[in-house]
Each structure stands twice: as C-alpha cells, then as structure tokens.
Amino acid sequence: MSGSTIQDIALRESRLTIANGIAEFSHQRPKARNAISTDLIEDYGELIDRIHADRSILGLIITGSGGSFCAGGDIGSMRDRQACTDPDIIGADFVRRRLDRAHRMLKQLRELDVPVIAAVDGPAYGAGFGLALQADFILASERASFCLSFARIGAVPDWGTAYTLPRIVGMARAKELVLTARRVDAKEALALGIALSVHPTDELSAQAHAMARRLAAGPREAFGLAKRMLNSSFETEYATLAALEGTAQAVCLSSDYHQRAVARFMQGEPSLYDWDHPANAE
Template identity: 55%
Template sequence: MTVERIALRESQLLIEDGIAQFSHQRPAARNALSAALRLDYPQMLDRVESDPNIRALVITGEGGSFCAGGDLKSMRERHTSANPQDRAPDGMRRRLLGMHAWMERLHSLEVPVVAAVDGAAMGAGFSIALVADFILASSRAVFCMSFAKIGLVPDLGAFYLLPRAVGLPMAKELALTARRVDAHEGQRLGFVHAVHEPEALLAEAMRFARRFVAGPRESAGLTKRLMNQSFETPFRALAEMEAQAQGIASTTPYHLAAVAGFLDGKPSMFDWDRNQA
C-alpha cells in the first residue's frame, strides 16, 4: 500500500489506494477560506488532474468544520488598508475571478468528487460543497448561504450551483434569507446524499469514494462533463456531444475488457451494488 501525504499551506492532500483526500487544516478558524487556503486548491488540482490512478477525490475539513466561508478578518484588513487598490471594487472582482478559475476546474474534474461535510459549510464553504458530485454530511452539519448577513451576494459559483441543486424558488429563499439548513433538511431538499454520525463520516466518505476505484475512469469523466452542461445546452448540441463521447468510450480498454468479460460469463468489474466494502 502506497501512501502519499502532501502538506500544503493550510491544507493536506493524502493519496492512498486510488483515492485523494483533501483536508482543510484551519480548525481554529473553522476552516475559513483564507488567501493561503485558496492557493492550495489549484496546487491540489494540479496533482489530482495529473494522476490517472486517482479515481475519486474526497474534500473535508479538520476539527469539526468543513468551511466557514470567507475569512472576515482578511475582509476587515482590506477595508482598512492604506492601499486604495485593496479596497477597490476591481480588487474584489479579480480575487473572485481567480477563485472561479479553480472552482471551474473542480467542477469539471473527471473523477467523482465527494464532500464530507462536518459542522459548518457557510457562504463560500457551502458553494465548495455544492460543486462536489456527492455531499455526505454529518448529523451536526449546517449549510448556509450566509452572504446576506454581511451585505454580500452569493459567490464562488453559487448562482450556478445552488439553483441546479435545489431548484430556482428554493435557491432564492436560501440566498435571500441566509437561513441555516441542517443535514436532514439538506437531504430532503436533494443536495445531501447521505447523513452519518460525526465520528463515522470520514470513514463512510472514503468507503463511498472507494467504490468508484473499480469503475471506468474515461466514461465517468465524459459523463460528468456532459451532465454539467445539460441545463444550458440545446438537445441537438448535447446529442452531438453525447455521440462523440460514446465514440471515445467505446474504444477504451475498459470497455473492451468489460464486454469480453460479460460474454465469457465473468462478474462485472464495476458493480455498485456489489462493491460496498
């Protein structure tokens, strides 16, 4: 068993048995999204994207919080900075565009992404959870589009991600009221996949992610890319993209081996219902 542990600025990347685990490591600040933590995301993505042996990514937070959103101390420092550029609207715009660049990469990552949410997923932390393909939450997890509480608009892709997760009317309610949603309500609304006790959450998230290891990496990536574009792409264009993707998938070694195995009476290499260990 090979384990690779990479200490980043304010996070840690652990790679083991085909699963990458990225953990926010600012527990004293409830893993608020500092400038250093924001810089860790593209570095993590560089490593994950470059390794075809990684079959799933789990994102989590240390110390009972997933991510409490933007770092308010940093915001106050910018507001009181002697440098006019720090306070300028264009400064905020550029910072956010920089974050959007790695959020788009995370959204398009061609392996399943699992968010293991314990405790707070507030503001931008909620957006990071929503960009995952699956959210597994602890029974004490709390989600909140908290931006209105400090006079801001939702960010980090929330205007794209939230309506697709819960529908437009509910997205408006959550954004305009900034009310808190617990794990069980999140499950009823459809954006939480499963709820576990806090002490079991990470193990369950890793077990869930491990079930993808035997799966077809190429077709999983193609499926994600097409699904991510399904709401804004016309039928004809999406059908053309589907045909092209199927042309690629049908020539992969995985597909050829799977067909041959089926015809020879062998068990499927990827069986979600069977591979629950």
C-alpha cells in the first residue's frame, strides 16, 4: 500500500481524497441532495482516469454529503428542459445521448480493478439508487433509504437499474420495487441483499474504510478479473466464461503478487491476504 501522504482534491461537484491506498469520492452538492448533474458525471470520469493511472489506489469508496447519498436526477433541470425552446435540448435524442454518456461512465466504474464500496447515508433515490448498485458492495447507515422513484415522474428506471437490480433481488421483487416506486429502508435493504451491512450513522465511514483497507491487501489483478467474470456471469454461456477463466488465470499466475504469495507459503510465512486473520498480512 502507499504511504501516508494525503491527496485532497476539489472537483466540480465532488471531493476526492486519497490516503493509504484508498480513494474516497464524495458528492458535494448537499443543498440539492447530491442530485446528478453533468458536472458530477465529469467528476466521475476524472476519478476513473486517476484510478486507472495510479496503481497505488487499491480501493474506492463512494459517498455523499449533508446526510444524502444521491437524490438521482435533478428535477429542476427537467423542468428547465420542458421550458426550453432549443430543439436540440427538447428532442428525445438529447435524453438518449445524455444517458449513453452516463452509461459509458458506469461501465468503466463497474469494471474498475479495485473493489468499489458505496457508503450510503440518507436517500439513494432514482438514478442515485442505480449508481449505488454499480458498486461491488453497499454499506448503509441506519437512516439510509432506497427508492426507484422513476414512476413518480412518469419515467422508467435508468442508470443500469434494470440490469443490476433483478440480479440482486430477483425479477418479481425488482418489478415490485419499480412499479410501486416505494421507499425501502436500511433494514429491508439488508434483508433483500441490496445492502451488505447496516451501521450506525456515525460509524458508517469508519466501517467503509475498514473494509476497503482489508480488501486493499488483496491482489489487484485477480480482483479486477474476478469482478469482470462475475459481472457477466448471468448472461454468458459456460464455454465463454471457461475461456475467460483460463485467460484470466494465466494473467494472475504470471503476476508478481502470485509469485510473492507462493514464496511466502513455501517458507511458512503468513499469507499476503488473509481476510480471516488480517493482522497476519503485511
């Protein structure tokens, strides 16, 4: 892992802090409950580029500010679009192009080599819920809430929700959450498998960082390749996954991490990565 130097970077509508190999990306638009904007999507693009370029970053935490994770789409901007007379903005293709741009970013976020944790405090509504579902793990505060609020404004789920949610909760429950547009509290989110764990609000950040630090001891190459296989497993036939498995394993067994891990095992030294006994790892 990297040293103790802390990078604190103010972006357009977010803040990126990097310390000890862990990046924390915080939405910084609390007055709008951290609603999604073009600037925030640009910030995510910059975040992803930094993680690709900096191999010392071994984990990512996504969170909000002001007691809200992300309220989803900005209703104010939707109202402004309705009042606009520019045909390029009011046309249907404007929405399609905007979502295509978001999905390019989400695909990159989902395919990051490093584990991604969404630390959800307060509401994660609409596209904000979809954003949280792109993380590998959701840790929720006791006051966290989730809602696919799209039907309330006559819209369909976006930001990948139709793909991610049924794979977590099953098709019938996903349809129920979409069509009712009802609120799901932290306790139910845990029961449905949406949240991995629930924590007191004042402990959420510490718990997310503790998990990220433990995962950071693991093999970045293997984590990234395993994530890609698992993320595509539901729609990929066995033969294709088997071929991907062989290629991924060839990469992993040629890595420096693998060589060091084998050497330690043969010498009777503690494993580089031992989730059950983290104190034994380097």
